[in-house]
Amino acid sequence: MSVGAAVRRVRAYGGQFLLLAVLTLVVTLLISGVPRLVNRLAEQGLRAQLNSEPAERRDISYTSMMAPATSQRTAMGNAAERFDALATAMPPEVRSAVTERWYSVETQAARVVGPDLAARKLLLDVSLRAMPDIHDASTLVEGAWPNETYIPDRPIEVALDVDVARKLNLRAGSQLRVGKTDEDGNLLGGDPLLVSGLFRPVDRQNGIWNTLPQLLQVIEPVGDGQPLVAVGVVAQSALNKRAVEGWPIQSNWRYRLDVDRVDARKLDQLVDGLQVMQRNQPSDLTLTQGVDVPLRAFAAQIEAVRTLLAVIAAGVLATLAGLIVLAASLATRRRRSEFVLLRARGAGATAGARRSLAESVLVVPVAAVLGWWLGTLVPGSPDSTMPYIIAVTVLVTLALPLATLAAPAGGAERRDLIRMRPSARRLTVEVSLLLLAGLAAVLLRRRGLTLGEVDPLLVSVPVLLAVAAAVLALRAYPWPLLLVSRLAARTRGSVAFLGTARAGRAAVAAPLVVVVLAIGTAAFCAVVAAGVDASRERAAAQIVPADAVIRGERFAPDTIDELGRLPGVRAVTRVLYEDDERLAADQLGTDAFVGQTDVLVVDGSGLDLVARQSQVDLSVPAALRTALPGPGPLPAIVSPAIAADLAKAGMTDSAFILVQGERYEFRVAGTEDRFPLLEANVNRFVILPWQALPTRTTTPVPTTLLIAGDSLNAETLRVAGDQGQERYQRDGTVTGRERLLGVTVDTRADVRRDLREGGANGVLAFGFVGGAVGGTLLGLLAIAFTVLAGARSRGQVLSRLRTLGLSRRQWRGLLLVELTPLVAVSVLTGALVGAVLPLLLNPVLGLSAFTSGVPVRVAFEPSLIAAVLALGAVALGFAVAVEALNNRRLRLGEVLRLGEES
Incomplete structure (x- = not known):
């Protein structure tokens, strides 16, 4: 050949x-x-x-205990040797991702006194730190760097950040003394300390400055009468001398992972490597990584x-x-x-x-x-x-x-004369296919799967179900067409009768299967995408069941009124949250031995009002919404795990829980699997109604505030929250001694946006869009094949009918009547398969990773009907256009003259 x-x-x-x-x-x-x-x-x-x-979140840090040096070797030499040894001991997956590395050795913070500090009545503790790479990361502004040559009886030279020095009223040449203090805070002797120079960092974002305590800022006191804390840079020789003298020292080694070196395809190996490091960390070091x-x-x-x-x-x-x-x-x-x-x-x-x-x-x-x-x-x-x-x-x-x-x-053979009753061999194949599809679906649900792997059963089930649905459609749709054809035979005109009769005898088995596969894939993507989007809305409502939420430590009671006066705010309610509280059997606090639980105290009616004002679909249990002060235990909503534990201990009607130092009695009034403001993995919680709390010595104060409003400004809410915390610390019943952390403000819109845009959502969106668009286009192409498969026989029939007087308008009507059932059956069957597949596969797909742990619910979408109707109309128009182009190309008169198989 x-x-x-x-x-x-x-x-x-x-x-x-x-x-x-x-x-x-x-x-x-x-x-x-x-x-x-x-x-x-x-x-x-x-x-x-x-x-x-935060950049420091990528740091892998080893820290030694703050203790006198146990080795006769120099402190810096030992730190440098372990710096390389720790990097070498890392698993290859972790070591290859590390680009930046730093180490330092520092002394325990000691009291510093001097005339410049006394001029502003500053109480100061300073930690001395040796950092080998600091010269390259900073610029000297004034004075000189500490001298690396050790000279006996010479003051300890220290360099400070220029902003730190300005805040402490220090300058190059400031004379100080550093040492231990007695119980009254008086310096005991001490060593001379000289500020040799001031420096400024070249880049404040450089990871070298992230070691705690911070080198570029003064640490504020944590309570009244406590000192400021600062860090100064000393020469390595000076720190070695202090270590030999018995000063407690601490070494820190940090290794930062480079984002560009982390391979998304090997995340499991990297996480496993970090776990190996956690398990095998040296006994004298503490490993910190997040x-x-x-x-x-x-x-x-x-x-x-x-x-x-x-x-x-x-x-x-x-x-x-x-x-x-x-x-x-x-x-x-x-x-x-x-x-x-x-x-x-x-x-x-x-x-x-x-x-x-x-x-x-x-x-x-x-x-x-x-x-x-x-x-x-x-x-x-x-x-x-x-x-x-x-x-x-x-x-x-x-x-x-x-x-x-x-x-x-x-x-040649007449392919338009198809028997309604298939052969025994074909029936056997089709029944076997239906049984295989059903068995595969049952096995997939029972067995589950390992996420991230291409499971042969998983990829075969959608195809088998689509083919099975197409087979059923092929067997079912000729029967109603036969009935319609008989009814059409009794009417005037031949278009409806001939069109339905030919549609009922059309041989389109393989093409229709392909159309169902394509449309089913597109519908599957659309339904799952809608389910994920709706679940993200529910997840955002679980995290922020209002327009905005302010989380802090404790707020003054009048903070609610202050927030209510802000522009755009319509409603505010209070929430109290405490974690890891133990249940008690009586008012004295006898341990009930049923484990720990989280406690959430909510104003039921206030939460319901804020949710409604924020247009959040939240059903507050009636036990919380209608509870009133009165004798007896408080009605509480608990998780199923807590309810089971209390029932086993016989404490369903009476149990006690500690809330901000006060113990309250409650009874189980209902159970909920989840509750807003609690993380998705929290399965042990007790919810109490705030408005029904009995009067006690101390009044509970909120830790969270929910706000409903329009055009809320996050920065304004943050300022109001911080002021509320400061008022509580200043004016509360128990004045806070420790400095409170700043509040965090989250809006539901921001949470929703983070859920949609963060992480691997780009890959997910590509899958949905690619599957929907690709399935639709391939479905239209398959419909074109379906039309072309019967184009020859249709051309011959139309040629004969045109010679018998069939008008062009009647010809188009006949073509439309014949193709409509085929297109409608294929598109509707594909859409039905695409709507059923998510119900089957959703539990094993693990899509809750994109919804903050909230289970993805795939439900019927009314918009799917409109999409199917629109797709059916487009498909039918496309089919008619393909048939018309094909007939024009073949020229119907020649088709009739050339015969069956031309």
Whole structure:
């Protein structure tokens, strides 16, 4: 068989081979390019996630105990040696991600006195720190750096940050003394201390300045009569001398992970490496790291989205595979007379298949290589997809010869005369397919799956269910059409009768399956996306069940009135939250031995008002909303775990809980799995009604404030919250001695935005958009194949009817009546499959990683009906347009003259 003859045949049937080549190119492009794009989006999301955290969150810190040096070696030499040893001992995954490293040694803070401090009556403790890299990270402003050469009887030289020195009334040349103090705070002797110079950091964001206590700021006193705390830089030789003299010292080694070096594909290995470091930390050191928390959260999202992408990819690739089969079948059908003639001239049974194989080899591998090359141009880290590319190329190359072998060897036949009753063999295959799809779905729900892995059962279940639904639709839809056709036969005109009769006998088994697969994939993406979005709304309402929330330590009671006077505020309510409280069996505090619980005290009616004013769908239990002061235990809403423990201990009607120093008796009035303001992983809690609390010696004060309002300014709320905390500390019944931390303000809009934009949401959005758009386009293409599959027989019928006087308008009506049932059945079946699949797969997809732990609920969306109707209209218009173009190309008169298989 000559290559030239194969090339001529490829040119002669160029349109068919072009279609096969385009489909091959699309498949290999998706296999090669989509993983790169997913990896790129994942890396971008990971960088955004880590960059949103404080830079020091990426630090891995080792800290020694503050104690006198136990070794005769110099303190700095020992610290430098361990600095390299600790880095070498890191797991390779962690060590490769570390770029910046720092270490320092410092003394315990000691009292410092001097005339410049006394001039402003400043009480000051200073810690002396040696930092080898400080000269490169800062600029000397005044004086000189501490001398590295140790000279006996010379004062300890220290350098200070210029802003710190200004706040402490110090300058280059200030004479001080440093040492221990007695019980009254008086300095005992002490050593001379000289401020040798002042420096300013080149870049305050440089990680070298993140060591605690801060070098660039003065630490405010934590209580009345307490000293300020500052850190000064000394020479390494000076610190070694203090260590030898017995001053307590502490070493710190910090290693910062570079965001650009963290591979999103290897997060599990990195987290495992951090856990190994945690378990194997040296006994004399304390390891501190918090980067595993955002890494775990992002890894959970990536695992969930990769599992979802596997489902979407299975639907898209199965649709493309079906289109390739349809293209090969259509090409073989158009050339059936050619293969019959070969057999008639004495060729073997495989002659046509060998001819088709030679033609495919000329087209398919070239298209596959081109698609693979285009995929490599997509930015992103590559995955090992070459085996899949080779497998797809081989299978598509064999599609055309296999279709040739499967084609009937006989001559022309009437394909429009399809029996309503299928053969026993076909019924057996279809029943087996239905049973297999049902069994696979049951096994998937019972067995579950491992997120992040491509599970063969997971990717096969959507395809099996779609094919099963298509089979059922094929068996069901001719029956109502038969009834409609009989009714149409009794009416005037032939358009309705002929159209419904032909639609009921249409042979569209394979094309309709492909349409259902495509539309089902698109509908699945739309339904799941809507479910995730609705669940994010519920998650935002759980985190902030108002327009804004202010969280602090304790607020003065009048803070509610102050907030109410702010512009835009409509309602404010109070909440008290305490964690890890123990339940008691009596007023004396006898331990009930039922574990610890979180306590939330809410004003039931106030919470209900704020939720309604904020348009939050929150149902406050009646036990909390209607409770009033009175004798007996308070009605409480508890979690199922607490309810079970109390029932087991026989304390359902009477238990005690401590709230801000006062013990309150309560009874179980109801249970809730979750409650607003509590984290998703909290499963032990007690909710008390604030308005029903009995009068006690001390009045509870709120720790959280919920605000409903319009155009709320977060900074204004923060200022009001801080002022409320300061008033409580100044005027409260028990005046606070420790400086309160600043409040945090969260708005529901900000929480909703963070849930939608943070983490791996870019990959998730790509999956939804790509699946919906790709499924819709492939569905339309499959409908075009469905139309083309019966175009020849329809052309012959229309040619005959046109010669009998059928007008052009009647011809279009007949075409519309014939195609409408087919398009409607395929689109509706696909939409139904796409709506049912989320109900089956949602529990195993792990999408709660994108909703702050709130379970994703997939429910019926009314908008889906409008989308299906619009898609059906577009599909029908597309089908009619394809049929009209095809008839114009074939010219109906020639179709009638050339016969059945022209």
